[in-house]
Each structure stands twice: as structure tokens, then as C-alpha cells.
Amino acid sequence: MEWWQAVVLGLVEGITEYLPVSSTGHLILTSALLGLDTPEQRAAIATFEIAIQGGAILAVLGLYWNRVVQMGRGLAGRDAAGRRLFFHIVLAFLPAGLLGPLLDDTIEAHLFRAAPVLLALALGGAWMIWLDRHRPPDSGASLESMTWRHALAIGLFQCAAMWPGTSRSMMTIAGGVLLGLRARDAAEFSFLLGLPTLGGACVYKLTKHLLASAQDGTPHMFEQLGVAPVVLGFAVAAISAAIAVRWLIAFLTRRGLAPFGWYRIALSAVLGALLWSGVLSLHQ
Numbered sequence: 001m002e003w004w005q006a007v008v009l010g011l012v013e014g015i016t017e018y019l020p021v022s023s024t025g026h027l028i029l030t031s032a033l034l035g036l037d038t039p040e041q042r043a044a045i046a047t048f049e050i051a052i053q054g055g056a057i058l059a060v061l062g063l064y065w066n067r068v069v070q071m072g073r074g075l076a077g078r079d080a081a082g083r084r085l086f087f088h089i090v091l092a093f094l095p096a097g098l099l100g101p102l103l104d105d106t107i108e109a110h111l112f113r114a115a116p117v118l119l120a121l122a123l124g125g126a127w128m129i130w131l132d133r134h135r136p137p138d139s140g141a142s143l144e145s146m147t148w149r150h151a152l153a154i155g156l157f158q159c160a161a162m163w164p165g166t167s168r169s170m171m172t173i174a175g176g177v178l179l180g181l182r183a184r185d186a187a188e189f190s191f192l193l194g195l196p197t198l199g200g201a202c203v204y205k206l207t208k209h210l211l212a213s214a215q216d217g218t219p220h221m222f223e224q225l226g227v228a229p230v231v232l233g234f235a236v237a238a239i240s241a242a243i244a245v246r247w248l249i250a251f252l253t254r255r256g257l258a259p260f261g262w263y264r265i266a267l268s269a270v271l272g273a274l275l276w277s278g279v280l281s282l283h284q
Contacts, residue, residue, distance in 0.1 A: 001048075005034050006229035007236050010052055014240025017056040017198075018191060019248055020128065020170030020260045021267075024049070025117045028164060029271060032114075044221040046112070047209040051221070051230060053198045055237030060191045063245055067192060081144055085192075091148055092155035092172075092189075093196045099159055101204060111164050114275055118268045120165030125264030131174055132258035142185045150179050154189065158197065168197065174257060183252040191245060 012030045016023040027049040031037045036045050061068060067085070074082025110116070157175030161168035169190055176186025206221075213220035222230060251259075 001036065001225040001229040003229060003232060005036065006233040008034065009049065010055065010233035010236025011240050013049065013052050013233070014056055014059070014237040014242075015244045017053060017237070017241055018060075018169050018187075018194070018245050020124075020167050020173055020257065021264055022117075022121060022124070022165045022167035022170070023053075023056075025121055025165035025167070028112060028117055029114075041224050043209060043212075044219075044224040046108070047205055047221045048225055048230060048233065050202055050205040052233040052237045054202050055234040055239075056241040057195060057198050057202070058238045059241035059245060060194060063242060064188070064192060067188075068195075085143060088146065088148065088151035088189075089192055089196065092151040092158065092193050093200075095152075095155040096158045096162065096197055097200060100162060100201065103162060104204075104208075107162055107164070114271075116163065117165035118272050118275075120163050121264045121268040124166055124170055125261040125268070128170065128174055128257040128261030128264070131178060132256045132261065135177055142182060143189060146181060146185075146189070150176070150181065153179055154193070158193065168194065170260070173252075177257070183256065184249060187249055187252055 009027060009030060012026050013023055016026045028037075031045050031049070070079055070082035071086040071089070072082070073079035074084070074086050077083075154172050154175050157171040158168055160166055161171045169187075172190035172193055173183070173186045176189055177183055181189070210220050212218075
């Protein structure tokens with residue numbers, strides 16, 4: 001992998017990870033456009049795309065460090081609100097944490113392809129536009145006032161994002177809004193929920209890849225792509241994710257979810273036309 005390819009993928013990951021537009025879908029399509037999704041290194045690229053999510057995790061840790069500290073104080077018995085938020089994060093994480101490893105091989109085999117990703121982009125966009133127009137009245141629920149039922153429901157919404165192209169952020173933010181949370185609070189809970197979800201995915205996928213490489217006697221990601229590109233992609237993802245998170249909070253407050261919905265539909269239409277015309281070809 002060339003250094004500039006690592007930078008491009010890092011930017012795509014950082015910008016799209018917390019926006020409701022599907023980072024996985026964008027990374028799959030970007031890898032194809034860069035010519036990186038060859039059969040020989042497809043597993044390494046897929047693992048790289050998961051590994052650089054660690055940069056996005058680092059960005060949220062920095063931006064929401066006070067919330068993380070608050071949860072730590074809660075576990076130590078010094079902050080009731082922090083303890084409640086921690087258990088809500090754990091409860092919301094459990095559905096995907098349990099189902100993810102069980103469905104991982106099936107998802108990789110059948111859904112990491114152009115057609116499912118484009119379908120998820122389009123349908124998700126239509127749902128966001130509908131929700132922005134028909135969402136229930138804002139109940140004023142915040143992180144402090146949300147209940148365990150809110151947390152569990154958002155966790156169930158997150159499970160739908162295992163379909164590539166759906167977007168974890170879209171499902172958790174839109175799900176929170178549908179449940180009556182303010183958009184700002186739904187986004188913040190989504191970011192915090194991403195810490196165990198993305199962290200668990202990073203560790204699981206990287207471990208799985210390294211063990212499979214050792215068992216099969218094939219080169220692993222660092223041998224195929226190089227250590228420097230992985231580190232560079234990680235760093236670029238961290239910086240760009242921090243900027244994207246700050247921007248998203250302000251944008252959601254002013255404009256809502258619909259603009260992201262229209263973007264998703266437009267993107268799926270353009271890419272679908274390029275695929276149909278033969279201008280773009282994705283390995284399947």
C-alpha cells in the first residue's frame with residue numbers, strides 16, 4: 001500500500017465513521033476505486049479498514065474525556081449519573097457484542113459486495129428523510145434522563161448496522177431521535193457507544209486475521225501492506241474524526257438528518273450508474 005492510499009482511507013474512515021453515511025460502505029467503495037480490493041490482499045485490506053477505526057475511537061476519547069472520567073467516577077461510587085451512563089452504554093453494546101461474532105463470517109461472505117452496500121445506502125437515506133419529516137415530538141430526553149429501555153432499544157437499532165452500508169451512526173442517532181432523545185444527546189450517546197463497539201470490532205477482527213494468517217501460513221496485514229501505512233491511516237483517521245464529530249454536533253442541531261439521507265441516495269445512484277455502465281468495477 002502506498003502512503004497516499006493510507007491517507008485517503010484514513011480520511012474516509014475519520015470523516016464518515018461518526019457521520020450517518022456508513023464508513024464501511026465508503027471504505028469498501030474507496031478501496032475498490034483505489035484498486036486495493038484484489039483477491040490476494042482483500043483480507044488484509046478489510047482488516048486495515050477495521051484497524052484504523054482505532055483512530056476514530058481515540059478522537060472520541062479525547063473529545064469526550066470528561067464523560068469517560070464521569071463514568072469512571074460512577075464505577076468508583078462517586079457519581080450516580082456517571083454510573084447510570086456506564087451501564088446504559090454496556091446495555092446498548094450487548095446486542096451487537098453478542099450477535100457480531102456469531103454473524104461475522106456470514107456477513108463477510110454475503111454482504112461485503114457492491115449491491116448490498118448500495119441498497120443499504122439508498123434505503124437508509126430514504127429512512128432518514130422520512131424520519132426527519134415524521135419524527136415524534138422532542139420529549140427533551142437527555143443522557144441524564146434516558147432510561148434503560150432507551151439504551152436497550154438503541155442497542156437493538158445498532159445491530160442493523162452490521163449490514164455494510166447501513167451505518168452504525170445512522171442507526172444509533174436516528175434510533176435515539178425516534179425514541180425521543182434530542183439530536184445532540186442521541187449523537188453523543190452514539191459516539192460513546194462507539195467506544196466499546198468499535199474497540200471490540202478492532203480487537204476481534206485483528207486477532208481473527210492474525211490467527212488465520214498464522215494457521216494458513218499466509219502474510220498478515222502488516223506484512224502485506226506495511227507497518228507505516230497502518231500507522232499513518234490510524235493517525236489521519238484520528239485527526240479527521242475529531243473534526244467531523246465537532247462539525248456533526250453543530251450540523252444536526254441546525255439541519256437535522258435529512259441532508260445526510262439525500263446524500264446517501266445520491267451517492268448510491270451515482271455509484272450504481274457507474275457500475276451498470278462498466279466505468280467502475282468492484283471485485284465480488
